[in-house]
Amino acid sequence: MQAKKRVQSQEELFKSRLDQMLDRRHPLFRLAKAIDWGYFEHEFGKYYVENVGRPGKPIRLLVGLHYLKNAYDESDETCVERFLENPYWQYFCGFEYFQHEFPLEPTSLVKWRQRIGEKGIEKLFYQTLSTAHKLGLLSKSHLHKVNIDTTVQEKAIAYPTDARLYYKMRVKLVKAAEIHGIELRQSYKRLGKKALVMQGRYSHARQMQRARRETKKLKVYLGRITRELRRKTQDRTTPALEELLQISERLLGQKKHNKHKLYSCHAPEVECISKGKAHKKYEFGCKVSVAATSRDNWIVGIQAHHGNPYDGHTLAGVLTQIQRMTGSPVQEAYCDRGYRGHTYTGETHIHIAQNKRGRPITRSLRKWLRRRCAIEPIIGHLKSDNRMDRNYLKGKEGDTINALLCGCGANIRKLIAAFFLSFGFFTKYREKILRFLRINSVMWLQPCYELG
Numbered sequence: 001m002q003a004k005k006r007v008q009s010q011e012e013l014f015k016s017r018l019d020q021m022l023d024r025r026h027p028l029f030r031l032a033k034a035i036d037w038g039y040f041e042h043e044f045g046k047y048y049v050e051n052v053g054r055p056g057k058p059i060r061l062l063v064g065l066h067y068l069k070n071a072y073d074e075s076d077e078t079c080v081e082r083f084l085e086n087p088y089w090q091y092f093c094g095f096e097y098f099q100h101e102f103p104l105e106p107t108s109l110v111k112w113r114q115r116i117g118e119k120g121i122e123k124l125f126y127q128t129l130s131t132a133h134k135l136g137l138l139s140k141s142h143l144h145k146v147n148i149d150t151t152v153q154e155k156a157i158a159y160p161t162d163a164r165l166y167y168k169m170r171v172k173l174v175k176a177a178e179i180h181g182i183e184l185r186q187s188y189k190r191l192g193k194k195a196l197v198m199q200g201r202y203s204h205a206r207q208m209q210r211a212r213r214e215t216k217k218l219k220v221y222l223g224r225i226t227r228e229l230r231r232k233t234q235d236r237t238t239p240a241l242e243e244l245l246q247i248s249e250r251l252l253g254q255k256k257h258n259k260h261k262l263y264s265c266h267a268p269e270v271e272c273i274s275k276g277k278a279h280k281k282y283e284f285g286c287k288v289s290v291a292a293t294s295r296d297n298w299i300v301g302i303q304a305h306h307g308n309p310y311d312g313h314t315l316a317g318v319l320t321q322i323q324r325m326t327g328s329p330v331q332e333a334y335c336d337r338g339y340r341g342h343t344y345t346g347e348t349h350i351h352i353a354q355n356k357r358g359r360p361i362t363r364s365l366r367k368w369l370r371r372r373c374a375i376e377p378i379i380g381h382l383k384s385d386n387r388m389d390r391n392y393l394k395g396k397e398g399d400t401i402n403a404l405l406c407g408c409g410a411n412i413r414k415l416i417a418a419f420f421l422s423f424g425f426f427t428k429y430r431e432k433i434l435r436f437l438r439i440n441s442v443m444w445l446q447p448c449y450e451l452g
Helices: 010-014 027-034 037-047 059-071 076-085 087-092 106-134 140-144 162-179 189-204 208-232 239-253 311-326 363-385 395-420 430-440
Strands: 145-154 271-273 283-293 299-305 332-335 349-352
Touching: 027 087, 027 106, 027 395, 037 059, 037 106, 059 076, 059 087, 059 106, 059 395, 076 087, 076 106, 106 311, 106 395, 140 145, 140 311, 145 299, 145 311, 145 363, 145 395, 162 189, 162 208, 162 239, 189 208, 208 239, 283 311, 283 363, 283 395, 299 311, 299 395, 311 332, 332 363, 349 363, 363 395
Parallel strands: 145 332, 332 349
Antiparallel strands: 145 283, 271 283, 283 299
16 A cells, blocks of 8 residues: 655644754755655555555655765665664655654564565666756766776675585474474484584594584484475475475585585575685675776666676676666667677677777877776675665565675765765865766765764
8 A cells, every 4th residue: 555645733833843953054955956846656556456455654754864875884774773863864864854763663674675676676676867967966977988897795604514404494394394393203403413413522522524424413313304205295295395395405415526415405596606805715695797987986877686697698688778768879888808709799788898008099098098907996885885785675586686786885876975075174175076086986975964
């Protein structure tokens, strides 16, 4: 059911409105005026039914909280808590008077993301670019040249070991058997915990033969539970239990040198990706393509890829997304040497970074290839400031949604920075600072003025 239109009560006649209390020069105050909130009402109104169920929360509140959550690197819980303390956040989310109660439960954000899905989150990302274009911060000429690179979006899982995976999978199967009323001959609760503890102790003491013996015990326990459940649920299996049994059989059947192995029981879609980093040899998650304008570092494309594809095979998808989001095709894309041998055959001209002994190139092309390096700190900020360092959302759709929300958060921070330049003592030197930021590619200025 759609949110009911708010009617002003008599008590509010004696309250002060937020727009009368707050500083109108504040970046969040001005950004709230710049965003077209009616666009979301039109796009997301179809997900609500008239006069059925409990009245929903205002769409502007849900959209605004998601923007602020990823712009300021907050979880669902801390985002709602901080909303209650900050009057600028409340005004940004569409409230006229200061609120003294939580506007919603944090789980409402989870359910709303599930309701609108990947396509709905993409509309949030589109609106950040549309707002930047409306304000004159992102022109079509900026979209002619983009920098593209890939990174790994890690999933919220523990480092996978065989012993821990066998133990956790057995615990899940025993719990599922209790829920479905299936009596097992033995649950191995005590023996399984003892074997896991001893395996860790033997590994720490470098007694690897004994450690392998305990790991084999855990595998045997899991195999017995799996086969017993398979026998007893031939006629009354459920989709949830069948999925667990398939994951368990996949875990029991995988070998050391197999591809597409299982690395997590609760997130079977996780892949092991090696990016050649000295401090972190392997990362567990999915690959993400990031595309930013070469001039001002606006993120115009961000896309999650599953199956650990080769970097060159991700070009077509991210370039298509850029054209869909901006309505303008990319003329030139600059990539690193990981994209060599790509099979892209579209209209965009792909430039691959070269070493110093490569073929001679023009001065202009050399300048833009050097400019390609700006994508690296952008990815670093996405991970440190916009929640891409660890993804807590479930499933493959959660990977895609989290990547898009990170792009939204990064663009919102840039919009806030653009408004912040004309706030306070920056007003006098605004043009000089803007020129300096364009030259040095530092458009990630954090707003240090905030009330609440």
